[in-house]
Amino acid sequence: MLTPLHKRLLNDYQRDFPLSPTPYQDIALELGVSEEDVIDAFVELDEQDVITRIGPVIPPNRIGVSTLAAIAVPETELEAVAQIISAYPEVNHNYEREHRFNLWFVVIAADAQHLAQVLADIEQQTGYPVMSLPLMEDYFIDLSFKLDLHDD
Amino acid sequence: MPVLDAIDLAIMRATQAGLPLTPEPYQSLATQLGLTADDVMKRMQYMADLGIIRRIGAVPNHYKLGYRFNGMTVWNVPDAYIDELGQKVGALDFVSHCYHRPRHLPHWPYNLFAMVHGKTQLDVDRQIASIAAILGDHNLGSDVLYSTKILKKTGFRSGI
Incomplete structure (x- = not known):
């Protein structure tokens, strides 16, 4: 269950987390609570996996190169192939999706050559061709995703 | 694209798992990297100004928030x-x-x-x-x- 403080933190601090020596203290002052309250609330959000982390969000391809890749695998082999793919440190997302292309994963590498190597290696290890769909344009408009935090 | 140096990259690597939930998180990072908190904050501000950092904040898990x-x-x-x-x-x-x-x-x-x-x-x-x-x-x-x-x-x- 989210408290009012949890909701404020979630709504108001998806961006503009202070770059100051004591950011939690700054937030506490803005919200009229104690620094300990803010830290405790963030720890709770983190422990409950409501937030994945607090930190800088990097747009794709600003540091290193990445691609969205997909693979079509028979249902019976899905789990084994997914495990092979998830084991790569260069893979930072791997989702099962309802489609003929049923595994979708993001690969991030330091440079294009290493990225190509990882994709080729995944093809070899899994025995299936990988469809690579690198980003061509990012239509991100800087409005954060609006969370509806009504309890339901 | 502006070139980041090894220290910038080290800061980005160190923050990808999340900022520490301690009163002075940038100082904690700085200690870990052999820098000062001021260095860490200035470099992060620089990367934010260049758009290499899109934003700094809590990254919500949509699924946990009921977006199933x-x-x-x-x-x-x-x-x-x-x-x-x-x-x-x-x-x-x-x-x-x-x-x-x-x-x-x-x-x-x-x-x-x-x-x-x-x-x-x-x-x-x-x-x-x-x-x-x-x-x-x-x-x-x-x-x-x-x-x-x-x-x-x-x-x-x-x-x-």
């Missing part, structure tokens, strides 16, 4: 219109990511990707209808791929 219907909507739109249309779709407040990606014919005819998130199937159906309305006659075909399982998700960019 997460659809990757994919559309085939004429290349001549994709930038104009992509910007309109990307501006919708229920779209968290919107990208132009290459088609991969014959298996994959779609070039516009928009991630939508809803608490119910009906929410997502309405969102998809809104996108379709924006695309109008330029919508040459579409599909929605729902995630059935998150097999790995980490903010940690260990490939860099």
Whole structure:
């Protein structure tokens, strides 16, 4: 269950987390609570996996190169192939999706050559061709995703 | 693209798992990296000014917040219109990511990707209808791929 403080933190601090020596203290002052309250609330959000982390969000391809890749695998082999793919440190997302292309994963590498190597290696290890769909344009408009935090 | 030095990259690596939940998180990072807190903050501000850091903040887990219907909507739109249309779709407040990606014919005819998130199937159906309305006659075909399982998700960019 989210408290009012949890909701404020979630709504108001998806961006503009202070770059100051004591950011939690700054937030506490803005919200009229104690620094300990803010830290405790963030720890709770983190422990409950409501937030994945607090930190800088990097747009794709600003540091290193990445691609969205997909693979079509028979249902019976899905789990084994997914495990092979998830084991790569260069893979930072791997989702099962309802489609003929049923595994979708993001690969991030330091440079294009290493990225190509990882994709080729995944093809070899899994025995299936990988469809690579690198980003061509990012239509991100800087409005954060609006969370509806009504309890339901 | 501006070049980051090894210290900038070390800071980004150290923050990808999350800032410490301690009173002086930048000082904790600085100690770990052999820097001062001031160095860490100045370099992060510099990277934010350049757009290498898009934002600094809490990264919500949509699924845990009740957004259980997460659809990757994919559309085939004429290349001549994709930038104009992509910007309109990307501006919708229920779209968290919107990208132009290459088609991969014959298996994959779609070039516009928009991630939508809803608490119910009906929410997502309405969102998809809104996108379709924006695309109008330029919508040459579409599909929605729902995630059935998150097999790995980490903010940690260990490939860099």
